[in-house]
Amino acid sequence: xNATRRNILxxxxxxxxxxxxxxxxxxxxxxxFAAQWNKGSFESKDMAAAMKNIDAAAAVDSKDIVLNxxxxxxxxxxxxxxxVSNIPNTTRISILVEQNPFPLAGSFELSEGALxxxxxxxxxSKTSNVRAVVTAGGKAYMTQKEVKVTAGGCGG
Numbered sequence: 001x002n003a004t005r006r007n008i009l010x011x012x013x014x015x016x017x018x019x020x021x022x023x024x025x026x027x028x029x030x031x032x033f034a035a036q037w038n039k040g041s042f043e044s045k046d047m048a049a050a051m052k053n054i055d056a057a058a059a060v061d062s063k064d065i066v067l068n069x070x071x072x073x074x075x076x077x078x079x080x081x082x083x084v085s086n087i088p089n090t091t092r093i094s095i096l097v098e099q100n101p102f103p104l105a106g107s108f109e110l111s112e113g114a115l116x117x118x119x120x121x122x123x124x125s126k127t128s129n130v131r132a133v134v135t136a137g138g139k140a141y142m143t144q145k146e147v148k149v150t151a152g153g154c155g156g
Contacts (some may be wrong), residue, residue, distance in 0.1 A: 040102050043091035047096060047131075050103045051055065054094050056133045056140035065143040067132045076124040076149035081105075083132040084114035085141075091119050092135040124149045 041053035052055050064150070066084040073079045083093050093116060094107040100123070108118045123128075124147060131144040 015067045041107065042102060044104060047098050047103045050096055051133070052135065053075060054092075054104065054107060054135075054140075056094070056135065056142065059133055059140035059142040062134070062141035062143060065132050065134050065141060067130070067143050067145050068146050069130050069145050071146075071147045072150065073124060074150050076126070079147060079149070080119065080125050081121050081122050081130055082117070082119035083134075085136065087116070087134055087136040087141060090116035090134055090136040094133040094135075095120060095122070096131045096133065097122060097124055098131065099127050100125050 018026075041050055043054050044050035044053055048088070051059065064086040065125055066086070068080075068082045068084075070079065081095060083090070083095060085093060089112075090110055092107060092109050092114075095105045095118075096103045097105050105122050106120050110116055122130075127146070127148045129144045131142055133142045
């Protein structure tokens with residue numbers, strides 16, 4: 001039997017079985033529910049408001065957070081940033097860029113027991129401090145690093 005014909009028959013059979021289950025009501029389509037996101041945090045226009053909106057206004061410095069970002073970024077449009085938290089029971093990692101129009105660049109909710117390690121590529125409008133904020137055990141911890149940008153990424 002021809003391989004192409006065999007693949008088509010398999011796909012038709014699978015599609016027919018799925019259609020039969022949906023029609024019979026044994027299988028129902030469901031809506032995927034994403035976690036509620038904090039719209040106010042991402043719309044904050046200054047660092048203090050963004051920190052307050054992610055419940056980290058009283059964040060303390062911690063040596064247990066590893067923030068990797070280049071000291072000099074030749075292109076502010078694509079700056080690799082990664083954060084590793086060595087703080088037990090980490091539940092959230094947020095990354096903020098101080099001089100961007102909207103400082104909160106990303107916030108990641110972590111399940112219990114998950115490896116607290118995230119990496120992103122961010123836009124920097126100009127030379128700025130990048131701040132990693134970790135929430136663990138109901139407390140907020142942070143570290144920061146300056147990234148010098150030679151060509152801006154947010155329209156610069």
